[in-house]
Amino acid sequence: MALPIALIIGALLLVASAGLLVKMLLLRSAGAAESYKQLAELASSNGLSRILAKLNDSQTTDISYLWRLSQDEQLDPVGTPLRQWDLGDPSLRPLMEQPCTPLSLTTTTKSILLGGDLSPGDNLRSDGRPDSVGISYRLRSYSYSPGDSKATFTVEGYATQGSGSSQNVLARSLLTRVLALKRLVRSNDDWGVIAAKTMVLGPSSITGNGKVLWLLDSAGAARFGVAGACSATNLGAALGSSNATTQAKLWPLVGTDFPSPGQFDQLAAIDLVSGSSPTQRRVWNIDDKRSTTCSGGSPGTTGATGEAICTRGESSTSWSSGETAATVKRSGGAGSSITAITLHADNICGG
Known part of the structure; x- marks a missing residue:
């Protein structure tokens, strides 16, 4: 009787140890x-x-x-x-x-x-x-x-x-x-100081840092599939620039448009014609090659340059001069050639 019991116990121990071994192998796996x-x-x-x-x-x-x-x-x-x-x-x-x-x-x-x-x-x-x-x-x-x-x-x-x-x-x-993704401007020379979809730059130049941004749509970008389209000379020819320094600053952008006007409405400031009744928004016309006064008359001196900055109310047809000594720099006296046009914040919207 003792022998069968011993055999049964041995078999149980063998099965238990085998099960434990299998479990350990599965856990390891x-x-x-x-x-x-x-x-x-x-x-x-x-x-x-x-x-x-x-x-x-x-x-x-x-x-x-x-x-x-x-x-x-x-x-x-x-x-x-x-x-x-x-x-x-x-x-x-x-x-x-x-x-x-x-x-x-x-x-x-x-x-x-x-x-x-x-x-x-x-x-x-x-x-x-x-x-x-x-x-x-x-x-x-x-x-x-x-x-x-x-x-x-x-x-x-x-x-x-x-x-x-x-x-x-x-x-x-x-x-x-x-x-x-967020855009970052790495240096001052990467800022766009002029941006337009159509430009005829002529001999104009930029003093200081910054680029001239040429805003294009996807159809206009097809021109850059041609070798040499990005050369300064070819970009200058496309935008009517004859100034080598300006040509080097030309930079095309595809799919980028002008900022929404709402971006500039944070202070709800509107540039108005002072003293107008009813109140009218002011329209600016800036032209450094104008040969007449803002009203269309002669500048008074033969060969003299006309007024560079003209303004009017949005519903008016009469222009008046917006030029001052602070905004327009000339090489000499009145009517002499224009060297720079500068508009500061206090010239628009009363600052």
């Missing part, structure tokens, strides 16, 4: 799977940080223009993938917000943006596997939404074993982030 998953999540997060750092790096190669171009790197996309980062000059420049920006995307920089190994030569987890465990990332897609200036990144992270053709993916992670 589950722990390894969770560890690989965490490595993949770490890879996608670090990969995104690496991409952002490279896009924002203006010290080595400024590739910030890529922020407003989309790139689809899906392995099996539906339809034709939108890969604007891959385009050459003739196709890329008409799509850019600032088509005359120097293109500086190198093969090395692009390889960092599209993906890479985050643990070259390192084994991140020693679990008895014959090959080392590492992490890597890949940019699946980047899309820019011009309407709300939003950027959407989709980055894949991988935990892998081995390398080359024998590499095995242990876990993967997909990270999607939406960022709001």
Whole structure:
């Protein structure tokens, strides 16, 4: 009787120990799977940080223009993938917000943006596997939404074993982030001091910092698909500029319009004609080549320059002079050539 009982107890102990061993193996397998998953999540997060750092790096190669171009790197996309980062000059420049920006995307920089190994030569987890465990990332897609200036990144992270053709993916992670883009002016010379859609600049020049902004729509941007369209000479010819210094300051912008008038209504100040009844808003006419007085008469001296600043009420047809010694500088006395026109805040809206 004792022998059968001993055999039964032995069998129970054997089953229990086998069950415990299986449980430990399952726990180890589950722990390894969770560890690989965490490595993949770490890879996608670090990969995104690496991409952002490279896009924002203006010290080595400024590739910030890529922020407003989309790139689809899906392995099996539906339809034709939108890969604007891959385009050459003739196709890329008409799509850019600032088509005359120097293109500086190198093969090395692009390889960092599209993906890479985050643990070259390192084994991140020693679990008895014959090959080392590492992490890597890949940019699946980047899309820019011009309407709300939003950027959407989709980055894949991988935990892998081995390398080359024998590499095995242990876990993967997909990270999607939406960022709001904000424009920053890096230097005083990047400010636009003159902006227009149509200009005939002639010999006019800018004293000091700043650029002349040429505002274009997408149809007008097609001209930059031609080699040399961004040269100072060709830009000057398009805008009627004969001044070499001004030509160097010309800068085309696509899809940018004048600010909404509401932006200037914060103080609800309206420029009015003083003493007018009923109250009328003031209309300005500034012309440094005028050969007559504001009322249309002779300036009084043969060959003399007329009045440079004329104003009237919005419902009036009669112009009056708005020129003063403070606003218009001349080379000599009255009627001499104009050297500068300056309007300060206190000249408009009573300050």
